[in-house]
Amino acid sequence: MFIRQSVVKACQQSILALLVSGAFLQGATAANKNDTAPLFTEKELQTAAWIRDAARSDNLSYKILESLTTEVGPRMAGTPGDARAVAWAEAKFKELGFDKVWKEPVTYPSWTRGIEKAEIVAPFPQPLSITALGNSVATPKNGLRAELVEFANLKEMMAAPDEKVQGKIVFINHRMQNSNEYGLVVPGRSAGASEAARKGAVAIVIRSVGTDNHRFPHTGVMQYAPGVAQIPAAAMSNSDADMVARMIKRGKPVSLKLELSSAAAGTYTSYNVIGEMTGSELPNEYVLIGGHLDSWDLGTGAIDDGAGCAITMAAAEFIKRNGLKPKRSIRVVLFANEEQGLFGGKAYLAAHQNQIAQIQAAAEADLGQGPVTKMASFVRTEALPLVKQMHSVLAPLGIEPGDNNAFPGPDMGDLRMAGAASFGLALKADDYFDLHHTPDDTFDKIEPARINQAATTYAVFAWMAAQAPISFGSGQELLKAAKK
């Protein structure tokens, strides 16, 4: 018997509630239409529904995140906080009773922030609230000073004549209006420096890529294009960008002094930290969930991505604690250095590239505290009725069905490109880009009900994916079928 007595009682109550509400029945009926396809058994569906209801009153994800943000705090890749986070993760996995806990090395170039200061020096002297972008080189010692030239976005800057940019500090004033615009606005951060340097700019200072109206600059990684001069790159807060734009609008030249001492700092080896609940029947097949363990240094990485770590650790632990024995293994991976270039995800793929077919399903949590609002899949056609059953169990949590072209999350993106069956458990990002990469990404922003819904969703997902009667189809065939 794999459910404790107290659990059985709660389970029976849950099932009763479900039958009364009709939610569960609806799902089962819909799935039963496809009589020939392999389906979850009635008992498996009941257990999944029990997890959904019982886990909602659990609070473990909140507690794990409290522990990480209090006992470790900032954990930028390559810093002492990174090493403390790895130690914390190993210890926490063990404390939570994971069957196997191990770490896998991830080596990457390290970067240090150093001094970061900026001030308008003319016509109206004012200090600015700025931060260096990850990977930025330093300014000359004691800073550099030049006139600002404003552009509405990266594209407009790229279209400008070189003379307009030559010798200036480029100011990309591209406001991110809502959480859907990250992809639209972020190229100014990641590629702006090199594009500005091509035109002879001496530095770039962008409006932060963030949706808040506070005086927090948002950091984030940038990359230099090969063969182009490397110029310093920083972001100012939205409040500062508003103010600088107002100054520029007055028509007089506006000069900025920028001082950064950020620098590359050699090579560092951190770790993907992995905890596994080993499967009872198919231990070498596994459901892969997780988040990234590193954070930026400015805040304590509560929503980015302590939440993802906590959600997925709690999900697996809930299954184990309640005596449920999944057929397949459930593997929680806390990835190293996502922020500076997805190094943990790449290292995981490199270490496990011959095991793609063993991945039953991959789903990362890296968009904040939840709740999950949608479930998309990327599975072979034969498994779609199972996905439908999974969704039917999850629907009462307010989760919409998605398409069959899911993206599992940043660190698992390469796995999917290599053919891993994937799920996209979309987290509600309404506050995510307010806090993202700022000093304000702290634990006090977390609402227990939100993070708990996400942990519950991951628990149901992980359990059902692990129990599924057939493989979800990871491998080249899946990629080929998707291309058709």
Next chain:
Amino acid sequence: MFIRQSVVKACQQSILALLVSGAFLQGATAANKNDTAPLFTEKELQTAAWIRDAARSDNLSYKILESLTTEVGPRMAGTPGDARAVAWAEAKFKELGFDKVWKEPVTYPSWTRGIEKAEIVAPFPQPLSITALGNSVATPKNGLRAELVEFANLKEMMAAPDEKVQGKIVFINHRMQNSNEYGLVVPGRSAGASEAARKGAVAIVIRSVGTDNHRFPHTGVMQYAPGVAQIPAAAMSNSDADMVARMIKRGKPVSLKLELSSAAAGTYTSYNVIGEMTGSELPNEYVLIGGHLDSWDLGTGAIDDGAGCAITMAAAEFIKRNGLKPKRSIRVVLFANEEQGLFGGKAYLAAHQNQIAQIQAAAEADLGQGPVTKMASFVRTEALPLVKQMHSVLAPLGIEPGDNNAFPGPDMGDLRMAGAASFGLALKADDYFDLHHTPDDTFDKIEPARINQAATTYAVFAWMAAQAPISFGSGQELLKAAKK
């Protein structure tokens, strides 16, 4: 004729609208009950109602504040920003067409902020977001390190045995729950250092006196008690205070390293900057409105108190621009160094102490961007029917009537204690203590409709007070009557 043709037309429309709405009629009827008391004439009431309606579509207060925060920005007393603010204020008064513009010296001890850093060094190393409190002394060079001892509030700390505090850094963890609790919580900031020092503490770090949930520390002035050791004093953000409290709750000693280089910096002379619209009949009697020109250095002083300066400058300018000629003078005073000890207010009283009786009414704006929600008065009994009429005109702006024991604002507090008739035009402070004394006090937080309502209220108030048929009674008699 003291109203331009276009204004007359708008005025007639306004009066019509008022009659239809009944709002104006109501006020007039109520006031007319007291037939023997001197009252505003029908024409004066009509003009006041016209100001109320016409000024609502004005936008000058917003523009003045945009100018101050963009062209001057931070203007902490004694800094170059202070001098730039004085120059800005003189120029702006002249540009706005004030009849007389002058400045009066205000001398005070100056203080510099310097370096401010804090980090938890054990058991869980984490940097904190802190700021020095105004007047704080420095730590030893390279900082000091000691164990934290937490208290729920100042009172609890004062009641604790000395042994508990000796050699420690006191952490006063008193959360300000809403904007009404400033008076309750602020003693921990202003008096905490000396009270902690009496018990042998080596420093004090308080939870910020602020209602926000962001990673901004709130600065603010503190005072050392004579004859007590001076220990460094700082505030941490609410987010940091939450985190430190969580650490302490784990039961192990929590050690903090604090580094401040703040210091007293000699004597500085700044100025109260004054603009006057001179009265046509009683030029030596004046309605006194204003705000304080200095701000803290962390933000740009948009709500504290650029808003108060802008509201009152715009109010007086609106009257002048529309050709209205007040009987009494309207004097706008932008006070120097309110933040570090009400120096501008004290200097104004010292320079004008023989003219208390000439103050028709005093009302300062120093609680943010508005709107005004209540009007209280402090006038002789004979003037109360006039106050009632003033309120009737203002009521459609959503302004409640108050008592006759008004406080005119921090810089005018001493004037009131000396017998100046006063008005308390209460500003809605819902967001004020979120932003107050933080880097986040910036212009982007200002809503035109809010600040404009406040400027409109001050224009109506200033006009009516200047036109009143009798004196509001400033002088010793008023104080005596109030004490009865």
